[in-house]
Amino acid sequence: MNRAEIQRELEVxxxxxxxxxxxxxxxxGHHRMRKHELIEAIVLARMxxxxxxxxxxxxxxxxxxxxQLCEQNGIRARERLTKADLLKKIASALKKPELPRKRSSxxxxxxxxxxxRPTVPQDFVQDPDDLPAWYDETRVILLPxxxxxxxxxxxxxxCDLEKAKRCLGRKSRQAQATLRFYDITxxxxxxxxxxxxxxxxxxxxxxxxxVPLWSPEKSYCVDLALKAxxxxxxVIARSNAAETPRAxxxxxxxxxxxxxxxxxxxxxxxxxxxxxxxxxxWEERPSEQTTKREKALPFEPAKISAxxxxxxxxxxxxxxxxxxxxxxxxxxxxxxxEKTYPDLTEMSERKFAFGVxxxxxx
Amino acid sequence: MARGxxxxxxxxxxxxxRHPEYxxxxxxxxxxxxMTETYIPLLVVLESLVEDQVDFRLSISLTPTLVSMLADxxxxxxxxxxxxxxxxxxxxxxxxTESEPDFHPLALMYHRRFSQAxxxxxxxxxxxxxxxxxxxxxxGKVEILASAATHGYLPLLSVDSSAVGGQIRVGIAHYQxxxxxxxxxxWLPECGFYPGVDGLLREHGIRYTILETHGVxxxxxxxxxxxxxxxxxxxxxxxxGRDPESSKQVxxxxxxxxxxxxxxxxxxxxxxxxxxxxxxxxxxxxGIRIDTGIKYYRITGKTDDKExxxxxxxxxxxxxxxxxxxxxxGKQIEYLRSVMDRRPIVVAPYDAELFxxxxxxxxxxxxxxxxxxxxxxxxxxxxxxxxxxxxxxxxQVATPSASSWGHKGFNEVxxxxxxxxxxxxxxxxxxxxxxxxxSHPEARGLTLRALNQAARELLLAQASxxxxxxxxxxxxxxxxxxxxRHLLRLQKLSRxxxxxxxxxxxxxTIESQDNIFPQINYRWFL
Numbered sequence: 001m002n003r004a005e006i007q008r009e010l011e012v013x014x015x016x017x018x019x020x021x022x023x024x025x026x027x028x029g030h031h032r033m034r035k036h037e038l039i040e041a042i043v044l045a046r047m048x049x050x051x052x053x054x055x056x057x058x059x060x061x062x063x064x065x066x067x068q069l070c071e072q073n074g075i076r077a078r079e080r081l082t083k084a085d086l087l088k089k090i091a092s093a094l095k096k097p098e099l100p101r102k103r104s105s106x107x108x109x110x111x112x113x114x115x116x117r118p119t120v121p122q123d124f125v126q127d128p129d130d131l132p133a134w135y136d137e138t139r140v141i142l143l144p145x146x147x148x149x150x151x152x153x154x155x156x157x158x159c160d161l162e163k164a165k166r167c168l169g170r171k172s173r174q175a176q177a178t179l180r181f182y183d184i185t186x187x188x189x190x191x192x193x194x195x196x197x198x199x200x201x202x203x204x205x206x207x208x209x210x211v212p213l214w215s216p217e218k219s220y221c222v223d224l225a226l227k228a229x230x231x232x233x234x235v236i237a238r239s240n241a242a243e244t245p246r247a248x249x250x251x252x253x254x255x256x257x258x259x260x261x262x263x264x265x266x267x268x269x270x271x272x273x274x275x276x277x278x279x280x281x282w283e284e285r286p287s288e289q290t291t292k293r294e295k296a297l298p299f300e301p302a303k304i305s306a307x308x309x310x311x312x313x314x315x316x317x318x319x320x321x322x323x324x325x326x327x328x329x330x331x332x333x334x335x336x337x338e339k340t341y342p343d344l345t346e347m348s349e350r351k352f353a354f355g356v357x358x359x360x361x362x
Numbered sequence: 363m364a365r366g367x368x369x370x371x372x373x374x375x376x377x378x379x380r381h382p383e384y385x386x387x388x389x390x391x392x393x394x395x396x397m398t399e400t401y402i403p404l405l406v407v408l409e410s411l412v413e414d415q416v417d418f419r420l421s422i423s424l425t426p427t428l429v430s431m432l433a434d435x436x437x438x439x440x441x442x443x444x445x446x447x448x449x450x451x452x453x454x455x456x457x458x459t460e461s462e463p464d465f466h467p468l469a470l471m472y473h474r475r476f477s478q479a480x481x482x483x484x485x486x487x488x489x490x491x492x493x494x495x496x497x498x499x500x501x502g503k504v505e506i507l508a509s510a511a512t513h514g515y516l517p518l519l520s521v522d523s524s525a526v527g528g529q530i531r532v533g534i535a536h537y538q539x540x541x542x543x544x545x546x547x548x549w550l551p552e553c554g555f556y557p558g559v560d561g562l563l564r565e566h567g568i569r570y571t572i573l574e575t576h577g578v579x580x581x582x583x584x585x586x587x588x589x590x591x592x593x594x595x596x597x598x599x600x601x602x603g604r605d606p607e608s609s610k611q612v613x614x615x616x617x618x619x620x621x622x623x624x625x626x627x628x629x630x631x632x633x634x635x636x637x638x639x640x641x642x643x644x645x646x647x648x649g650i651r652i653d654t655g656i657k658y659y660r661i662t663g664k665t666d667d668k669e670x671x672x673x674x675x676x677x678x679x680x681x682x683x684x685x686x687x688x689x690x691x692g693k694q695i696e697y698l699r700s701v702m703d704r705r706p707i708v709v710a711p712y713d714a715e716l717f718x719x720x721x722x723x724x725x726x727x728x729x730x731x732x733x734x735x736x737x738x739x740x741x742x743x744x745x746x747x748x749x750x751x752x753x754x755x756x757x758q759v760a761t762p763s764a765s766s767w768g769h770k771g772f773n774e775v776x777x778x779x780x781x782x783x784x785x786x787x788x789x790x791x792x793x794x795x796x797x798x799x800x801s802h803p804e805a806r807g808l809t810l811r812a813l814n815q816a817a818r819e820l821l822l823a824q825a826s827x828x829x830x831x832x833x834x835x836x837x838x839x840x841x842x843x844x845x846x847r848h849l850l851r852l853q854k855l856s857r858x859x860x861x862x863x864x865x866x867x868x869x870x871t872i873e874s875q876d877n878i879f880p881q882i883n884y885r886w887f888l
Contacts, residue, residue, distance in 0.1 A: 106613045108769060110713055110720045112834045113628060114376065114392055115827075131787050131846050141521055141789060144764070146772035153786055208782060240521050243557070245764035245772055250582035256759045260569075260598040263755035342701050344588030345579045352575040352606035 006046065006215050010039045012251045018042060021247075044069055046148075046214045066090065134207060140179075140224045142242035147216030150244065152179060153208035154224050156236055161204075164226050164234050171228040177204040180223040180233075181211070184241060189221055199227070216247035249345050364743035366695035366706040367750060368735070369602070370728075371421040371572060373549055374401070374714035375513055377827035377844075378427040378878050382436055386647045389840060393431055394444045397491070398655060400718035401432075402479045403725040405487075405494045411732055412501060418732045419744040422495065422714065423507035423549035426536040427825070429492060430878045433540070438489040445480045451644045451654060452476050455632070458640075464670045465658055471673060472656050496541060505746040508537035508545035508568070511879065515776045515826035517556040517764060518785060525792035525824065527562060528887040532821060532879060534566045539881060546570065546748045551826050552776070553577065553604070553711075553767040560595035560762075570600040570747050572711055577765035578603030585760050590698050590706040592751065593760045600751055601762050607694060608710040611687060619683040620721035623661050624675040627668055628720055630659040657722075680723040684730030692741040707750050711767075781832040784842075787849050791820050792887075794856045799888050801860075808864050813884040815869060816855040818876050820887070823848035848876070 010018060018038040022030035025045045030038060047061070048069055061069070066086040081089070140154040165172040178201050182194035200211055222239040226232075259267070376396065381387040411418055431437050452473035459465040487493050498504035510516065511532035519525040530548075537545040548568045550559070555577050563571060570592065578589045578601060585593050589603030612618055619625075633645055633654040645652050659668035660676070691708060698706035717724030735742055768775035777785070795816055805813050823845050831841035851872055858864045 106618065107713065107767070108775070108830075108834060110716050111830065112836050113720050114396065114715050115389075115831055115837045129850055131849055134786070135790050137790075139789075141785070143518055143521070143773070143777055143785060145774050145777050146770060149774075151777055151782060153782070155786070207786075210779075243764065246580040246582070249579050250584045252583045254583040255586055256583075257756050258594050258598075258759050259756050260594065260600075262569075263751070266752075267755055341586070344590055344698075344701070345585050346588075348575055348588035348590070348603070348606060349579040351610070352579070 006043050007039060009215060010042060013248060017248055040068070138237045140222055140237045140239035142220060142222055142239045144242050144244045145210070147245050147247040148213050150211050150213060150220065150242065151208065152211060152222060152239070154237070155207065156204060156224070160236055164236055167234055168226060168228050168232060171230065171232060172226070175226040175228040175232075175234075177202050178225055178227045179209070179211070180225055182221045182223070183218055184221050185217070185219045189241065194221075201227075213244060216244050219243045249349055363740075364705070365699040365741045366708065366743075367745040368608075368691055368695075368742050369419070369421060369707055369709045369745050369747055369750065371423070371507075371549075371709065371711035371747075372404075372714035372717070373423045373711060374428055375423070375425040375509070375551075376428050376431065376715075377825045378431060378512060378822060378876075380431065380434065380437060380875070380877070383875060388646055388650065388652060389837075390437065390440065391444075391652060393437065394441050395653065395655060396715050396719050397432075397441060397483075398445060398448070398476065398479045399722070400715050400725075401491055402482055403718045404714070404728070405491065405498075406478070406482065407725045407729045408498055408504065409494065411729070412498070412503060414733075416733055416736045417744075418503055418736060419505070419746045419749065420503065420732075421505045421507060421547065421746050423509050423547070424492075424495065425509040425513055425549070425551075426511050426533050427513060427878065429536070429540055432491050434877075435489075442480070442484065442489070445476060445483065447644055448655065449473065449476045449480060451641075452656065454640075455656060468658050468671060468673070469656075476655075492540065499541070505547065505748055506537075506541060507547035507549045508534050509549040510551050511536065512821045512825045513551040513827060514821070514824035515552055515554050515766075515773075515829065516550060516559055517554045517766065517773055518777055519788065519792070519824060520556055520559070522789060522792040522796070523562075524796045524887050525788070525820075526559065528792075528795075528817065528821065529824065530562050530566060531886045532817075532882060534568070535881065535886075536879060547572075553765065554773075554826075555601075555762055555766070556764045557595075557761050560599040560601070561597040564595075564597040564599050568599060570602060570751060572602045572604065572709060572747075573762055574765050574767040574771060575604050575606045576771055577601070577762045580763035580765070581760035582763070583760050585758055587702055587704075587706070587758070590702065590708065591704060591754070591757060592707070592747075593758050593762070596759060596761060600747075600757060602707070602709045602747055604711055604767065605708045608687070608691065608708060609712075611690065612712060612716070619679075619687075619727065620716070620724070621661065622679050622683070623663050624672070624679045625661050626657055626671050626676060626722040627659045627661045628657070628722075630657055630668055632656045632658065676723050677726060680726040681730045684727050684734055687727075687731055688734050688739065688742070692739055695741055704754060707745065709747070775833055776826055776829040778833060780835075780838075781829040784829055784832075784845050787845070788824055791823060791849050791852050794852065795820050795884070795887050798856055798859055799884050803885070805884070808866060808869070809859060810884075811873070812855050812859050812864050812869055814882050815873055815876070816852050816859070817882050817884045817887055818879055819848040819852040819855065819872075822876055822878065823852065851876070 013021075015035045015038065018035065019030055021042055022033070022038055022045075025042065027038075027041050027045055030041065033041060044065065047065075063083045063086065066083065069090060070086065134155045136157045137155055138157045138160045140152065143151045143153075145151050165175075168175055178199045180197055180199050182189065182197045184194050187193050187195070200209065202209055219241055220243075221241045223235045224237045224239070226234045226236065228234070376393055379387070379389045379392060381390060408420070452469060455469040456466070456473060459469045483489060483491070495504065495506060499506050510529040512529070514525070514529040516526050516529065519529065534545055534548070544567050546569045548563050548571045550571050550573070553572060553574045555571075555573050560571070575589055578585060578593060581593055581601075585591075589605055592600040592602045594600055610617070612620065631653045633641060633656075634651050638649075638651075641651070641654075642649065644654060658671055660671040662669045694708060695706055698708075717728060721727075732744065735744060765771055766773065766775075798813060798816060802809060802813060825844075828841040828845045832838045855869075
């Protein structure tokens with residue numbers, strides 16, 4: 001969760017993308033901003049959103065950032081205010097952010113229309129029993145809502161709560177229930193190797209919570225714990241790991257192609273008996289695969305002769321994808337290919353407006 | 363030689379609603395309405411295309427819940443009653459509108475449509491519409507996709523892998539049982555994808571699935587062809603992305619076809635408009651007004667003063683819109699072909715119930731579109747996704763991004779402050795079943811029956827439709843009651859199985875009510 005990281009992430013995006021993000025975040029005047037200004041504004045807006053839930057983190061910002069935050073959010077702050085004053089100002093301006101809004105769309109209207117019915121009393125007899133409000137089992141579950149929002153719900157068995165309180169002893173009365181979020185993107189989490197973490201104080205009885213996030217495409221894991229004075233931190237339960245979705249196309253260009261085993265046998269039945277096939281067909285020997293990448297690819301295009309593929313694709317002007325993307329990336333800019341293709345991914349992404357379904361009928 | 367391909371995919375789905383315990387069920391009407399307005403008209407269109415030897419390809423996903431309802435003798439006989447009452451109502455409408463030259467031809471039209479639907483249902487399909495879908499698949503014109511057992515929204519069930527495994531396994535086994543061969547394509551409910559679900563599909567022999575645009579455009583590494591060629595997940599499942607342009611043309615409020623002023627207005631139904639005593643015999647027996655399907659007005663404009671529907675105008679618009687759609691796809695494909703080293707594929711998935719039920723002229727539009735593509739141009743060819751993969755077996759490898767086709771593209775529709783409560787209970791239910799399956803590996807007799815019924819109840823509770831309805835506010839009472847009912851039944855079964863005392867009479871009752879998936883095996887939920 002650090003600022004430089006978010007910044008780096010934003011820097012690879014084009015100005016147009018950033019502008020789109022900025023408009024989603026309702027940043028005033030984003031049309032007139034330069035790229036670096038946009039990045040600044042987005043970083044702050046994201047932080048602001050997240051801060052609404054974890055005001056304690058405000059203290060980590062510099063005074064300059066706080067001033068800018070105030071400006072962006074229309075909080076009147078004079079230059080000579082101290083950091084402490086600024087913090088107070090912001091804290092009082094922070095309101096609970098809105099939860100996801102309901103809004104129906106064309107596609108959803110059609111779906112709702114399937115279940116169309118006038119407003120009438122129910123004829124469906126309700127079962128006499130109702131589901132319990134919670135279960136006497138200890139668990140914390142993380143469910144991502146979208147790239148910037150995650151839902152957490154929890155149950156704590158009464159015996160586990162008792163045990164926790166016993167452990168904390170007299171300090172348990174001052175203990176604060178908290179959710180500690182670990183950023184475990186691309187690590188096998190062992191409890192100590194998270195990239196970063198942040199705490200969200202909770203009311204145990206609330207049993208669920210939405211937590212806005214600063215940046216997409218992360219893996220999180222949560223500890224539900226009691227925090228007591230003197231640095232005591234008693235973990236009651238650890239959640240599942242959850243991944244938040246990507247919010248824009250990946251900048252990583254690494255073209256590899258594959259043929260699945262069934263098609264390989266179909267396309268080249270003659271080769272079926274030869275030993276080379278067995279090597280290529282990963283499905284038959286999954287245990288020998290070492291890395292994920294190798295498992296993913298029955299064979300690498302580079303290993304097949306160009307003629308072999310040309311036979312499958314007589315019309316394809318087969319030029320292997322840029323041979324060493326790694327080298328080029330190290331330089332910083334991909335070198336132009338013989339023929340430059342338009343970026344179809346970018347095109348599709350641009351035309352795509354969240355399922356158009358988000359445009360209401362009226 | 364075609365320059366590129368168009369794959370039209372219709373996703374047909376309804377949740378499992380069957381209430382023999384009530385004499386008249388409002389919710390069962392969802393099925394009866396779309397049978398009359400969507401499924402039968404679509405089949406009529408497709409069969410006429412076959413008769414006229416028009417070459418076409420269409421992909422349709424029929425969910426296991428819908429398939430089970432279409433094949434259910436109890437619901438079939440209720441549908442027959444329903445359509446016969448509608449014909450009776452249409453006859454009364456003929457008399458009522460005799461002196462009204464605007465409405466009389468429309469009453470005639472509905473009378474003819476209902477009679478045709480009844481005739482097709484009874485005589486041509488022998489009460490089972492699946493026969494017709496199977497025949498079209500057999501002819502190679504239509505490819506039917508499998509789907510999850512009860513349309514569970516997999517990204518939010520994935521915390522418990524046995525829950526997702528059960529949905530997929532039961533869905534695929536059901537497909538095999540009904541259609542007699544292995545499924546190649548799988549419709550992910552609500553296009554809900556998360557990295558990892560592809561591996562489970564692959565285990566069951568699935569070759570491809572379809573995602574919303576950003577599921578593919580945000581794949582890693584970046585796909586070279588955007589959504590205009592499939593990508594392979596590392597597991598080997600091919601993923602096709604929805605084309606944003608063709609979905610916009612149908613869905614957009616600005617340029618979308620179904621909102622055209624000449625088309626029929628969905629919300630003006632005589633069930634709500636005419637005299638109560640007159641309509642009483644044809645609505646719910648408790649006097650609740652319902653949609654009858656007889657609608658006399660056109661959209662007219664952004665006004666409440668609706669004008670009379672004129673079928674000829676609407677028909678002409680359907681033709682114009684089909685031509686426009688084809689023209690745009692042609693231009694799009696021409697362009698894509700010029701910048702791609704392979705033939706592009708444009709994948710256009712829609713809710714099947716859009717056609718006919720909401721967009722009354724939809725089946726006509728589809729008919730025009732297919733005929734025009736077959737006869738008036740050479741740029742586009744219709745294709746099924748299997749055929750495309752057979753022709754283009756080498757594709758880029760990339761991991762798609764988590765996504766859905768719901769509002770805002772992720773999980774929000776099914777997870778927000780209105781419906782979040784269901785997940786605590788669904789998780790508890792899935793865990794309970796998993797524990798039961800582990801502790802009873804070799805159940806027999808009554809215990810076996812109870813365990814299988816517990817699995818059915820879990821699946822029925824997991825349907826994404828309930829969370830959807832709770833969110834949209836329409837029918838939320840019914841939806842939350844259904845969620846609760848199945849989970850309570852599951853909990854009771856679980857207590858009885860663990861306690862070793864099973865109430866057989868009660869078990870038989872719920873077996874006959876929630877009778878989906880007779881071949882289910884609780885061990886699939888391990």
